[in-house]
Amino acid sequence: xxxxxxxxxxxxxxxxxxxxxxxxxxxxxxxxxxxxxxxxxxxxxxxxxxxxxxxxxxxxxxxxxxxxxxxxxxxxxxxxxxxxxxxxxxxxxxxxxxxxxxxxxxxxxxxxxxxxxxxxxxxxxxxxxxxxxxxxxxxxxxxxxxxxxxxxxxxxxxxxxxxxxxxxxxxxxxxxxxxxxxxxxxxxxxxxxxxxxxxxxxxxxxxxxxxxxxxxxxxxxxxxxxxxxxxxxxxxxxxxxxxxxxxxxxxxxxxxxxxxxxxxxxxxxxxxxxxxxxxxxxxxxxxxxxxxxxxxxxxxxxxxxxxxxxxxxxxxxxxxxxxxxxxxxxxxxxxxxxxxx
Amino acid sequence: xxxxxxxxxxxxxxxxxxxxxxxxxxxxxxxxxxxxxxxxxxxxxxxxxxxxxxxxxxxxxxxxxxxxxxxxxxxxxxxxxxxxxxxxxxxxxxxxxxxxxxxxxxxxxxxxxxxxxxxxxxxxxxxxxxxxxxxxxxxxxxxxxxxxxxxxxxxxxxxxxxxxxxxxxxxxxxxxxxxxxxxxxxxxxxxxxxxxxxxxxxxxxxxxxxxxxxxxxxxxxxxxxxxxxxxxxxxxxxxxxxxxxxxxxxxxxxxxxxxxxxxxxxxxxxxxxxxxxxxxxxxxxxxxxxxxxxxxxxxxxxxxxxxxxxxxxxxxxxxxxxxxxxxxxxxxxxxxxxxxxxxxxxxxxxxxxxxxxxxxxxxxxxxxxxxxxxxxxxxxxxxxxxxxxxxxxxxxxxxxxxxxxxxxxxxxxxxxxxxxxxxxxxxxxxxxxxxxxxxxxxxxxxxxxxxxxxxxxxx
Ligand SMILES: Cc1cc2nc3c(=O)[nH]c(=O)nc-3n(C[C@H](O)[C@H](O)[C@H](O)COP(=O)(O)OP(=O)(O)OC[C@H]3O[C@@H](n4cnc5c(N)ncnc54)[C@H](O)[C@@H]3O)c2cc1C
Ligand code: SF4
Ligand code: SF4
Numbered sequence: 001x002x003x004x005x006x007x008x009x010x011x012x013x014x015x016x017x018x019x020x021x022x023x024x025x026x027x028x029x030x031x032x033x034x035x036x037x038x039x040x041x042x043x044x045x046x047x048x049x050x051x052x053x054x055x056x057x058x059x060x061x062x063x064x065x066x067x068x069x070x071x072x073x074x075x076x077x078x079x080x081x082x083x084x085x086x087x088x089x090x091x092x093x094x095x096x097x098x099x100x101x102x103x104x105x106x107x108x109x110x111x112x113x114x115x116x117x118x119x120x121x122x123x124x125x126x127x128x129x130x131x132x133x134x135x136x137x138x139x140x141x142x143x144x145x146x147x148x149x150x151x152x153x154x155x156x157x158x159x160x161x162x163x164x165x166x167x168x169x170x171x172x173x174x175x176x177x178x179x180x181x182x183x184x185x186x187x188x189x190x191x192x193x194x195x196x197x198x199x200x201x202x203x204x205x206x207x208x209x210x211x212x213x214x215x216x217x218x219x220x221x222x223x224x225x226x227x228x229x230x231x232x233x234x235x236x237x238x239x240x241x242x243x244x245x246x247x248x249x250x251x252x253x254x255x256x257x258x259x260x261x262x263x264x265x266x267x268x269x270x271x272x273x274x275x276x277x278x279x280x281x282x283x284x285x286x287x288x289x290x291x292x293x294x295x296x297x298x299x300x301x302x303x304x305x306x307x308x309x310x311x312x313x314x315x316x317x318x319x320x321x322x323x324x325x326x327x328x329x330x331x332x333x334x335x336x337x338x339x340x341x
Numbered sequence: 342x343x344x345x346x347x348x349x350x351x352x353x354x355x356x357x358x359x360x361x362x363x364x365x366x367x368x369x370x371x372x373x374x375x376x377x378x379x380x381x382x383x384x385x386x387x388x389x390x391x392x393x394x395x396x397x398x399x400x401x402x403x404x405x406x407x408x409x410x411x412x413x414x415x416x417x418x419x420x421x422x423x424x425x426x427x428x429x430x431x432x433x434x435x436x437x438x439x440x441x442x443x444x445x446x447x448x449x450x451x452x453x454x455x456x457x458x459x460x461x462x463x464x465x466x467x468x469x470x471x472x473x474x475x476x477x478x479x480x481x482x483x484x485x486x487x488x489x490x491x492x493x494x495x496x497x498x499x500x501x502x503x504x505x506x507x508x509x510x511x512x513x514x515x516x517x518x519x520x521x522x523x524x525x526x527x528x529x530x531x532x533x534x535x536x537x538x539x540x541x542x543x544x545x546x547x548x549x550x551x552x553x554x555x556x557x558x559x560x561x562x563x564x565x566x567x568x569x570x571x572x573x574x575x576x577x578x579x580x581x582x583x584x585x586x587x588x589x590x591x592x593x594x595x596x597x598x599x600x601x602x603x604x605x606x607x608x609x610x611x612x613x614x615x616x617x618x619x620x621x622x623x624x625x626x627x628x629x630x631x632x633x634x635x636x637x638x639x640x641x642x643x644x645x646x647x648x649x650x651x652x653x654x655x656x657x658x659x660x661x662x663x664x665x666x667x668x669x670x671x672x673x674x675x676x677x678x679x680x681x682x683x684x685x686x687x688x689x690x691x692x693x694x695x696x697x698x699x700x701x702x703x704x705x706x707x708x709x710x711x712x713x714x715x716x717x718x719x720x721x722x723x724x725x726x727x728x729x730x731x732x733x734x735x736x737x738x739x740x741x742x743x744x745x746x747x748x749x750x751x752x753x754x755x756x757x758x759x760x761x762x763x764x765x766x767x768x769x770x771x772x773x774x775x776x777x778x779x780x781x782x783x784x785x786x787x788x789x790x791x792x793x794x795x796x797x798x799x800x
Contacts, residue, residue, distance in 0.1 A: 082642040084645055085572075085638075085639060085642045085644055085645025086574060086643065087572045087608075087609045087643075087644065087645055088572065088646075088647060090608060090609070091572065091606075091609060091647065094605055094607055094608070095604065099604065271648060275645045275646060278632070278639065311650070
């Protein structure tokens, strides 16, 4: 069984315990944050194990190479602590079980992964994806199991991720373009944290998108619109990729005004807060997030994760913002898609 | 016999009657597991007078007569067990009146649920009726004849409780009005303050008369409707969860279901909770009340609300087609359920029985219960899907359903729309004086026993 590689000494000497200090859902005094983290490190009970909302953000806040969020998950599971109700947790495990109901396209060395999100297969078409669109995998057999970290079911992650890696390897894939941050984050953050090897190259779809948009520059008609960006939880696993959003937007003439809940201070879609922390916190986070988006005067709410988009589309639309995924926005910029109004 | 055919033609016209074998074939069976039996004639009247004449003829000639709506009761209730005439009511499908302010409708005895739903949407958008999840072609009169339940049953009781008046052709051929229409032009009360005679027909499965008109209550149609899905893996908590939810007194409908397939649903018990409102604020308020009512179970992590984004359209459908889709899981499109009416505290024991029966007979189950009257009782459906092409599987389903009925009787439940064998089991268990009373009613109303014979054969 794989085990989390966590450097306890690094925490012991940590000057700030930013992981918990910056947490948006729990407040700590400076010393207290460090103390609580050390309790977790030592395997003792901590209020964090009962109050953490699983927003993934401490993976970004820790700048010292440790994985506080994964450790919290491990400790919760060791103690039998459920984040969400047990039937919901098990439902997710069942729903994402490998049942042989996957889709594999005409696989070439370079392939795209749609994870468990069929919407992604619809999006990844047209000029931008013309060389890779048919080389696609979708389904539980290829799905990154990171979602189970929300439920502190790290054992499911450890059990399924090697199988997913093996399934992809068996297809002869040499380079996998991950269309979902969660997949890229799983392969590049969770897998190494647990000592799992990924024997193929991983490409984050925004890197791919940026390159393709540069190649298609001649076709771009600047969109001249303003967006508020909904950063997904799983982007916290790959914070070094966050800058790509702005670079892509610059290329297609889209402005993204500063707002309070942006970058490190982003609020996630909060839908999983509903089973974990109840409707009050979920509604509150969504309301604050949307108020903030509206205050920027943005016309569009820009999504990166289709799950966030599903959850928030209706809500942002009611507040006057048009929901749009960044891939669709790029396709609009090269005249492939009608502009959403 | 040919004299009878001729007489029937004289009553309903050439096109309204048939004894062609290929047509009788369809009228000899239903989608359930009971063996078919052929009628001698099928007749489709258009008016009460025609029904009356057909019944007079049947009475004179001592021929069985089986009223039929959509034929979808599933328990063989319209299979002409003793031959005779199947009276297909579907041509009597007029909506006669909607009294907007008194909130009732009057329709003919073959009017379908779908036709009324569409009519209300077009002409009375502020009103709705208690639509069952049965296919839209099923009829309202049949539904009250078997004490059906619909979307508003959780709030207002069985659909038969919502009846506000009847016009019935008695087995002798006389036409009788029940309730306020027996005194005047209004159809607002089936009984009170008179002695309630509607009980002579409601629940009798067409064995005491033919409903040619009925009035029934309509209810406010709210602008918004929404749903939450609560799941728990601890069946013993279900009764208390339901108790807490019904305490709110603000929910439209509550269905509790469990099924092993697809895997997403395995191991959990699901409560689908519907609520309505005229504003988004009202909906949000009700949603919060629903969550708060079960907060203890959320805190203990024993129950939780599921994200239903991907299922919402299916859950919101009226009627819900997903129920019919279940029939085709083993391929071959067969589906039947035993649906005892029971008390909510027995839910865990019924649930265990369904799983036990499915394992014992190696068949696929799905169970869905609907709350009645704010939780005073529930209809607990023990549903099995089967392949019609697989006789052995159908036999296993039949045995499982018989056992389910025996179990529900043992548990003090009441079988719902029982087939003729289940009716017998029920009568055997019944208090003898109650049975005697039923005999007196049946004997007096239908002395020759021509109405849907084989069913409620109390004599
Ligand atoms: C997928 C599916 C879902 C269902 N869901 C529900 C549900 O949610 N709620 C529910 O209540 N039922 C449900 N049912 C069961 C059944 O379909 C309904 O009860 C339906 O209302 C029966 O109507 P019908 O017209 O098909 O009746 P039929 O099968 O035609 O008749 C039923 C009984 O009524 C008698 N009858 C018919 N017309 C008259 C009349 N005019 N006068 C006197 N007696 C008459 C018949 O002789 C028979 O005994 C469901 C069935 C299916 C297949
Ligand atoms: S996890 Fe990182 S930020 Fe937190 S205490 Fe350890 S080293 Fe410091
Ligand atoms: S995952 Fe989010 S909520 Fe949990 S401790 Fe880390 S930052 Fe806080």
